[in-house]
Amino acid sequence: MEKRWIAVLLIAVLLIILNLTEFVLFYYDKHAAQDRLWRISEGTLLIIALIGGSAGAIVGQQVMQHKTRKEPFSHRSAPLS
Structure with missing residues (x-):
């Protein structure tokens, strides 16, 4: 039983x-967009969400009201919610 709790705790910490x-x-991506710096790719954001x-x-x-209107991201991330 104790090993099960350790596994549950580990999964919770990872999440x-x-x-x-x-x-x-x-x-970071929101501020990078405002400052015209290097951005995080949508693919990276979607993979981590997935x-x-x-x-x-x-x-x-x-x-942060970020990527709420951007069409590809809003459609791809909708099933994750």
Whole structure:
């Protein structure tokens, strides 16, 4: 039984890390867009959302109003929510 809890805890920690990473990437990409710097690719953002960072992507989109109108991203990320 103890090994099961360790596995659950490990998965929870990994999901938290993925979602925080996704949120930080949205934050960076938003500011990079405003400052005309190197940007994070949509593919990278979508892959991280797909493997478990979808909550971070949704929160990042809404909090920073980033990539909410961009057509390809909004359509591809909709099934993740």
